[in-house]
Amino acid sequence: AKRAGVAWPTFLMAALGVCLHRERGLAEVVLGLPVTGRRTPAARRTPAMLSNVLPMRLELSPADSVAEVARRASAEARRVLRHQRFPAQELRRERGLGVREPQSGPAVNVLAFDDSLAFGPLPATLHNLSVGPVEELAVAAHASYGDGGIRIDLLADADRYDEAGLARHHEAFCRLLEAFAEDPERPVGALPLVPAPEHARLVRLGTGPVAAGGALPTLPEQFAAQAARTPWATAVVSGEESLTFAELDARVRALTTELVS
Template structure:
């Protein structure tokens, strides 16, 4: 075959052809999803707010080193005989774009608009650069370090590994010391490990586990009756817990003998059950797909989303619900390597929606040290939004909890998303203060203001 007939490879790439390897099963799902809807980019995006004197030349240099350490920053995609492949190509440019916004009337707003436009624009995953970095200068001594990468080559956990590695290398450089060595898995080895799992008895055991969990499920339960494809942009409503509520939340976790993530997931299950009147609700649970220490340090695309089925009966108490969620999450984590594409394929209705609102619990501190500067991390996008995403994450010092509602704008208006968010915050407050023996259905759904509206203004 004439090499010039290989799709996606030109004459300059011939030396790398032997190093090309196929996409992993996890990557293939995103490859096909992106080609089905090319106008909606499936990107991870985040930025670090750096208040201090940032050396952008050092940042650009160490970013290239980190991209090489994790390999994902140098991945290119191509097709060989119609089959999607990837190449780790160290010759790729990794420029740090410098954007000066100091003269903008509102530099923060201008930066937010620039980043939103950048991560939501359509990209060609074969021809376009899959990772982009920029330093947005808001003030003389304040920058946003922005990074965007397509999900097909790096998932959210891997993106955090990349940003953390850049910070480690930057700190070592400005402090004049050698950085700690980093041991990661090579991308071809990560792919081979995934293939080995799919050919193992564990794969079949996991398949049987998920078949039992989805048996009898009709469709996902959500808060909107509209149907629409996933969207890159989203309606966002955010709030930070007050100091008082944060203290009571920690006390409630201790009172219910559980952990924070389990309590948070249980609160969403309880809220969704009351809002829909359903005794069985299904949540979408993001999992890392990284079950070894090596993979947890590595790049690549390994993450997964699995359905979490929770029963909330009329007599189910708060303590019983938390216990059920704890068991369900433990089971999901034990079987997290089985891909959500396979779960859907094994369902009675492969095209139907089995997964409900996504609950993303990210309880890691948002502070990233860049030498003498403590940067504050903000996650902008973890990919497209199918329906509704509920994100829990901590502030830079790990002392306050943030709760965001990210909604598909084609399913929820801004007003609807804001109302659902406010209603959940009221419910969450009541759930935190509830006695463990109280039936979940007795936890008030409406806050004082909305209850007065219904009982007095509308009645």
């Protein structure tokens, strides 16, 4: 973070943005930026529920260097922070979002607290059990003032992620974060997402001998063949509406003609 010229929380946000960019192929990601909403001394002294989560957009390209992405994230975070008093529920209402629709993508929640605690001569350990509801995915970075370390937790909506999938995401993010910190001039498109043995295995899958019988048919070719074999069989169902292969094929051809013209 120092070599890129940004604060480490911003560095984490940039790393999460790159992880989403690489995993989902997005040219622009929208991160959730949790903020205190306390911009004045009076607000900081007053017990109240003022925290907020702001949507933060980050444009990315595989050719961008780590330092470029980090500085871009830093500038965008400063711009977004000027609007931290705008209530998230009002923004949700203005955008017409439902209760279960996420307002932003995964968030980075930096929890930098003094975790040293003692009762007389007896030391105690603090455990943060929850950081609040998670719309999709959240990175919780626990920074310890005691030993100077950082613990990365990954939190998720249980309806979208199971425990095994979340563990894989955590491993991939930590691996990318380590590579992210090694060389600030490295292009983000060259950062590893999978372990070296897994990468080698995936490469081998695409370099084996050609299967007997030549190349496999493409998806459009397979669909056309199926439509010819069973034109009146049901192809797709949406609610109470369904289409046969013949009907779907006719719609596809009509759309293709419209697009070409």
